Amino acid sequence: MSTTGLQVSTPTDTTIVMTREFRAPRRMVWDAMTRPDLMRRWLFSPPGWAMTRCEGDVRVGGKYRWEWSDGENDPALSIHGEYTEVRPPERLVHTETMEMSRCGPCGTLVAALDLTETGGVTRMRMTLTFDSREARDGALKSGMEHGMEAGYRTLDAQLAARG
């Protein structure tokens, strides 16, 4: 594999930038990142959680909503917002509000996705811009709190399917 794995940086106090390459044309990456039926397959949740809602209207001013159930609360986590810039297959900007059943709204951010393609390889740059440094740090920490083991069940299933 000659593609570059995920790199994460925090160039300013209120941003997180993720860059990664995918071995596919960018219109496919665009599809995988915007079509609910495809998003469900990779936007997975912590163990024991299930994605219960994944819908979106990918055009400027269009709304989207993703929800997860933890088995007791549905939704236990919801992420929703509005698309503010839609230029397939190169740039997508949306607002994002995260709410958890336990703690209510956890703040908002703006996510800007840029895709460039060279020789069949798509390079992604995702810039997350938060309201404050505290909000940004909170998002980084959430990766540690419940993100680390997230998806392992899915991963296990995939590994098992491969034998």
Place this chain on the structure above:
Amino acid sequence: MIRRLAGGERNLTSLAGPLRMTFPAASKHVRVLERAELVTRRVSGREHLCRLRATPLGEATRWTEQFRAHWEERFRALDAVLEDLKAAEPGPRGGRRGASGSRG
């Protein structure tokens, strides 16, 4: 698993037990962490000893690393979705069989 490794080098059995994983499952997870360059593994006799990579990580750097590992997992799943899309569209100008078509 990362939290357990934060306490120092551990063998796979002691990692797997408290997480209620089988040995092969724990080994797979360690392999993922190795690929994400978070963990190194050495074999001593019959033991697989794992440790966090010896980088003096500050707290903020550690958050970033964990955030990265979490998202890298998702993006690996996205790689698999992309492979399926490519398989459904064999030629460079194909697309008749694929679900992706020319939408978007």
